[in-house]
Amino acid sequence: xxxxxxxxxxAVIGAGIIGCATAYYLASRGLSVAVFDRSYIxxxxxxxxxxxxxxxxxxxxxxxxxxxxxxxxxNLDQELGVExxxxxxxxxxxxxxxxxxxxxxxxxxxxxxxxxxxxxxxxGEIREIVPELDVEGIGALGAAWNPTDGYADxxxxxxxxxxxxxxxxxxxxxxxxxxxxxxxxxxxxxxKTSRGVVRAEWVVNAAGAWSRLVxxxxxxxxxxxxxxxxxxxxxxxxxxxxxxxxxxxxxxxFRQSSRGGIIxxxxxxxxxxxxxxxxSPRFLITMARLLAKYIPPLRGVRVVRQWAGLYDVTPxxxxxxxxxxxxxxFIQVNGFSGHGFMMGxxxxxxxxxxxxxxxxxxxxxxxxPDRFERGAFEGETAVVG
Amino acid sequence: xxxxxxxxxxxxxxxxxxxxxxxxxxxxARTLDELKRIxxxxxxxxxxxxxxxxxxxxxxRELGVPASEVMRELPRVRPPIVPVPIGHLVLLGTGGRExxxxxxx
Ligand SMILES: Cc1cc2nc3c(=O)[nH]c(=O)nc-3n(C[C@H](O)[C@H](O)[C@H](O)COP(=O)(O)OP(=O)(O)OC[C@H]3O[C@@H](n4cnc5c(N)ncnc54)[C@H](O)[C@@H]3O)c2cc1C
Numbered sequence: 093x094x095x096x097x098x099x100x101x102x103a104v105i106g107a108g109i110i111g112c113a114t115a116y117y118l119a120s121r122g123l124s125v126a127v128f129d130r131s132y133i134x135x136x137x138x139x140x141x142x143x144x145x146x147x148x149x150x151x152x153x154x155x156x157x158x159x160x161x162x163x164x165x166x167n168l169d170q171e172l173g174v175e176x177x178x179x180x181x182x183x184x185x186x187x188x189x190x191x192x193x194x195x196x197x198x199x200x201x202x203x204x205x206x207x208x209x210x211x212x213x214x215x216g217e218i219r220e221i222v223p224e225l226d227v228e229g230i231g232a233l234g235a236a237w238n239p240t241d242g243y244a245d246x247x248x249x250x251x252x253x254x255x256x257x258x259x260x261x262x263x264x265x266x267x268x269x270x271x272x273x274x275x276x277x278x279x280x281x282x283x284k285t286s287r288g289v290v291r292a293e294w295v296v297n298a299a300g301a302w303s304r305l306v307x308x309x310x311x312x313x314x315x316x317x318x319x320x321x322x323x324x325x326x327x328x329x330x331x332x333x334x335x336x337x338x339x340x341x342x343x344x345x346f347r348q349s350s351r352g353g354i355i356x357x358x359x360x361x362x363x364x365x366x367x368x369x370x371x372s373p374r375f376l377i378t379m380a381r382l383l384a385k386y387i388p389p390l391r392g393v394r395v396v397r398q399w400a401g402l403y404d405v406t407p408x409x410x411x412x413x414x415x416x417x418x419x420x421x422f423i424q425v426n427g428f429s430g431h432g433f434m435m436g437x438x439x440x441x442x443x444x445x446x447x448x449x450x451x452x453x454x455x456x457x458x459x460x461p462d463r464f465e466r467g468a469f470e471g472e473t474a475v476v477g
Numbered sequence: 478x479x480x481x482x483x484x485x486x487x488x489x490x491x492x493x494x495x496x497x498x499x500x501x502x503x504x505x506a507r508t509l510d511e512l513k514r515i516x517x518x519x520x521x522x523x524x525x526x527x528x529x530x531x532x533x534x535x536x537x538r539e540l541g542v543p544a545s546e547v548m549r550e551l552p553r554v555r556p557p558i559v560p561v562p563i564g565h566l567v568l569l570g571t572g573g574r575e576x577x578x579x580x581x582x
Pocket of ligand 1: 111129136140300301404426430433
């Protein structure tokens with residue numbers, strides 16, 4: 093098997109969407125890059141997510157970042173030379189309480205001011221978009237609808253970035269764990285891997301829910317916590333559902349995949365932090381009830397598979413991106429909760445711009461790792477937690 | 478007669494031998510888990526009952542190792558073991574009565 097060289101400009105830890113996309117944007121800037129994953133590409137959260145891409149967020153920075161990602165996703169097939177399955181089927185976010193109606197109104201005003209074509213739908217208008225949805229049974233008072241939201245295939249996107257990065261000279265070492273980050277004189281100098289020491293000017297921590305553990309090896313403490321999230325898919329049925337349907341109130345989302353299966357998840361409010369990948373009957377039954385309530389004809393459709401993955405959750409449900417104080421050259425790109433796939437392309441692009449010393453398309457400051465110490469942060473509320 | 482390349486390995490997801498070989502030779506897949514992620518082998522309604530064995534045979538041949546070694550780490554079996562209708566799951570734990578709320582059991 094190929095061995096890593098002695099040194100690279102950048103060592104990236106983790107080969108999910110974040111690590112692979114970052115490697116691609118770095119390599120396209122002429123930097124030498126090695127990516128290390130202790131397992132295979134997409135083995136983490138990336139290979140377990142349904143690939144939803146939403147721009148309807150409650151904080152401006154998130155809306156801007158997601159819109160930047162959508163710009164990238166729109167041209168990604170051409171850029172990477174793969175079919176990523178990117179579609180703009182829209183996101184229908186149901187409001188079930190007066191409080192939600194008010195919050196959505198405020199969020200939509202802000203989102204529209206940034207150029208998002210989001211609008212409010214009355215119950216009757218929801219039925220026009222998804223006639224099968226039992227709007228009354230659900231008790232939906234209306235919905236926020238943005239037709240330019242959508243989804244892509246996480247495997248196609250991530251392997252697409254990985255192969256494109258390799259064509260540009262990046263090297264990806266799978267089944268190669270990073271044991272620790274090497275720090276000398278307050279500066280990251282490389283990584284000690286299961287296949288030897290590799291020197292690097294920059295070390296990027298894109299280890300998803302394990303980022304906290306990786307950071308610890310450099311003496312850096314991150315506030316991230318891993319939370320299990322479960323999801324299931326049904327057998328294929330005739331295409332009838334174009335958008336992703338969400339309710340923050342019921343903590344649920346679902347969409348129809350291009351193969352016809354309904355793929356959906358529910359966040360258990362009682363979930364405790366931990367590295368738990370077990371599939372639970374509680375989830376299976378709850379999700380089945382929610383699907384049967386939202387779309388009654390689905391009762392006859394069979395569930396074929398359920399699985400679980402980890403959210404990497406920060407105190408404000410916003411990701412951590414950028415340099416840390418104390419260890420120069422050690423860049424964090426983690427803490428993405430349930431939105432790393434959609435924020436991935438834009439964030440990875442910004443990180444490459446930062447490392448290459450280019451002007452940034454968007455500021456990284458709002459996602460700085462220091463914000464928790466400063467105690468000045470605004471929480472993202474539009475999440476399926 | 479179809480050449481070996483056109484042999485179907487996974488019927489649910491319509492994956493041919495040529496695609497499996499490409500995943501191994503070009504994309505460097507070394508495990509059944511990777512073949513599953515790259516090609517969706519075993520993700521369809523049959524959940525891998527025949528295709529995983531076939532894919533393991535091809536992988537073993539390409540890597541020059543015994544099939545038993547490739548089969549040692551099988552992709553995790555995802556529940557339910559057989560497909561179950563949503564309408565049946567809804568009634569679980571309710572003694573067969575319709576649940577009142579639709580959400581949290
Ligand atoms: C059920 C579920 C649904 C989701 N839905 C969505 C959605 O619709 N839209 C969306 O945008 N996001 C969604 N997400 C979130 C999204 O999946 C993640 O935010 C995103 O995939 C994170 O990517 P990543 O590359 O940072 O992490 P991962 O994909 O987790 O990759 C981290 C990698 O690091 C490797 N690693 C860990 N430790 C080490 C080490 N010491 N050495 C070497 N390698 C190491 C792991 O093996 C892993 O491959 C969902 C997540 C889940 C679980």
